[in-house]
Amino acid sequence: MDIYLDYAATAPIRAQVLAAMMPALKEIFGNPDSSHGFGRKAAALVTDARDRIADLLGVKPSEVYFTAGGTEADNWAVRGLGRGNAVVSATEHAAVLSALPFRGGKTCAVDEDGIIDLTNLQGTMSEDVGLLAVMSVNNEVGTIQPVAALAALAHAHEACFFSDCVQAACSQDLREILRHADAIALSAHKLGGPKGVGALVVKKGVSIRPLIAGGEQERGLRGGTLNVAGIVGFAEALALATAEREQYCAHTARLRDLFEARVLAGLGGEVAVDGSNRAPNISHMTFARGGSHLLDLLDLKGVAASGGAACSAHASQPSHVLMAMGRSSADALRGVRFSFGRETTEEEARFAADTVVSCLTR
Numbered sequence: 001m002d003i004y005l006d007y008a009a010t011a012p013i014r015a016q017v018l019a020a021m022m023p024a025l026k027e028i029f030g031n032p033d034s035s036h037g038f039g040r041k042a043a044a045l046v047t048d049a050r051d052r053i054a055d056l057l058g059v060k061p062s063e064v065y066f067t068a069g070g071t072e073a074d075n076w077a078v079r080g081l082g083r084g085n086a087v088v089s090a091t092e093h094a095a096v097l098s099a100l101p102f103r104g105g106k107t108c109a110v111d112e113d114g115i116i117d118l119t120n121l122q123g124t125m126s127e128d129v130g131l132l133a134v135m136s137v138n139n140e141v142g143t144i145q146p147v148a149a150l151a152a153l154a155h156a157h158e159a160c161f162f163s164d165c166v167q168a169a170c171s172q173d174l175r176e177i178l179r180h181a182d183a184i185a186l187s188a189h190k191l192g193g194p195k196g197v198g199a200l201v202v203k204k205g206v207s208i209r210p211l212i213a214g215g216e217q218e219r220g221l222r223g224g225t226l227n228v229a230g231i232v233g234f235a236e237a238l239a240l241a242t243a244e245r246e247q248y249c250a251h252t253a254r255l256r257d258l259f260e261a262r263v264l265a266g267l268g269g270e271v272a273v274d275g276s277n278r279a280p281n282i283s284h285m286t287f288a289r290g291g292s293h294l295l296d297l298l299d300l301k302g303v304a305a306s307g308g309a310a311c312s313a314h315a316s317q318p319s320h321v322l323m324a325m326g327r328s329s330a331d332a333l334r335g336v337r338f339s340f341g342r343e344t345t346e347e348e349a350r351f352a353a354d355t356v357v358s359c360l361t362r
Contacts, residue, residue: 002302003348003355007190007341008139008167008282009306013233014192020236021194024229032226033217042228049235056242057201058175065200065218066231070166070187071095072211073200076222077133077183078103080209081202082160084130089116089145090324091138093164097320105129112326113276114143116150125157132161136168136177136184140321140337141275142282144172151180160206166190166198170241171249171279182206186238188230192342193237197230244342252340253280255349259338260285262350266357274322274335283338286322289360290334297359298336303352305338 004012024045030038032046047061054061067073074095078086079102086105088096091114097107108121116134125132132154134145147163154161165174165184169191177184183206187198202208208221215223241248260273260283267287274284287294291307298305307319318332338352 001348001351002304003352004304005338005340005344005348005352006304006306007344008142008337008339010189010195011192011341012343013189013194014237014240016240017193017233017236021229021233024232028228032228033215045228045232046226049231052235053199053238056174056238057178059178059201060204062219063201063203065202065222066226066234067185067198067200067211067222068196068227069189069198070164070185073185073187073198074164074166075099076200076208076211077162077164077185078131080211081162081183082130082207084128084159086131086133087121087124087129087159088133089135091140091143091321092133092135093139093166094320096133096135096164103131105131110143110324114138114141114274114321114325115277116145118146118149118153121150121153125153125159127157129157130159132159133164134161135164135166136172137165137279137282138275138321139167140319140335141284141325142167142278143275144168144277144279147177148180151182167279167282169238171245171252171281173245174242178203183208188234188237191234191237191241194230194233197227197234199234248342249280251342252344255340255344255346256280256283256338258346259283259340259349259353262353263356266353267360270360274325281340283340284335285338286327286331286335287360288334290336292333294336294356294359298355301355301359303355305336305352307336 028041030042032043050061078099086103090107151161160182162183163181166187183202189195210221212223270288318329322332
């Protein structure tokens with residue numbers, strides 16, 4: 001049995017999404033910026049998708065900027081939103097942390113569960129800070145951050161609040177997040193959409209500097225021919241995820257809890273569940289004998305999991321998220337992330353848990 005428990009890295013493309021994309025992959029192939037009929041048909045698909053995404057998010061179509069994915073959207077936000085320096089949480093995705101030196105700024109601490117320390121954050125919000133960036137759901141341990149309080153603190157200091165919602169889109173109410181945030185980042189492939197397309201949503205009145213020169217696409221802020229089929233698929237995937245969110249949360253939470261209970265029963269003090277106030281689809285566990293060796297054993301047994309973010313899967317460094325949560329560098333090398341999806345079954349969750357236990361007790 002081959003079991004996929006790495007939905008936080010990517011989800012399989014859904015049949016409805018692929019079907020929605022087919023016209024743009026076949027007969028409607030024109031460049032959406034061309035003025036002839038072929039181009040106008042492609043442009044109409046983009047317009048319809050942008051309108052649909054905006055309606056789902058409760059924003060204006062002009063506030064939706066398409067990107068090549070979440071990493072690009074994160075980079076654009078950190079480099080281009082607002083004025084002055086930035087403050088970001090120490091557990092942000094590498095796309096945010098790696099972009100910070102281009103902007104200038106500092107990181108803010110989190111507690112042992114990965115929740116941002118509001119008292120510490122208050123002390124970092126100096127007059128030169130124009131942007132606060134904190135992800136809504138952590139991509140490694142699943143911690144849900146207090147978005148409303150964070151946005152209120154940022155606005156009290158006349159700073160913008162940006163939240164990476166790439167990992168949040170399946171389980172969190174994005175409309176509610178956008179009631180508070182000035183900008184969010186999204187990525188289609190986490191939702192069962194295609195890879196290589198995402199969005200930066202920026203509310204009207206929030207200043208944003210251009211990202212890519214050389215074209216007038218996206219109101220002159222992000223040049224380059226638009227990925228028409230990807231954008232259409234993105235809209236369909238977001239619509240499905242929004243409609244199914246409650247069912248998805250109940251399903252993944254039930255399987256995650258079953259999986260964790262079975263692993264804890266089999267290993268006892270040899271394993272600890274990381275984080276609190278977590279998204280329902282993510283289980284991050286630190287094993288006394290975990291790390292890359294355990295991941296290799298699981299892979300050989302047909303269970304796909306990860307040591308954290310897929311973009312850093314080939315690195316041998318300790319998890320910066322666990323280190324920020326106060327773990328030792330040794331412990332930060334022994335974490336494994338199991339993430340569940342719409343397609344995961346109870347049989348798979350049980351088998352995967354039993355496989356984890358057998359790998360560490362044989």
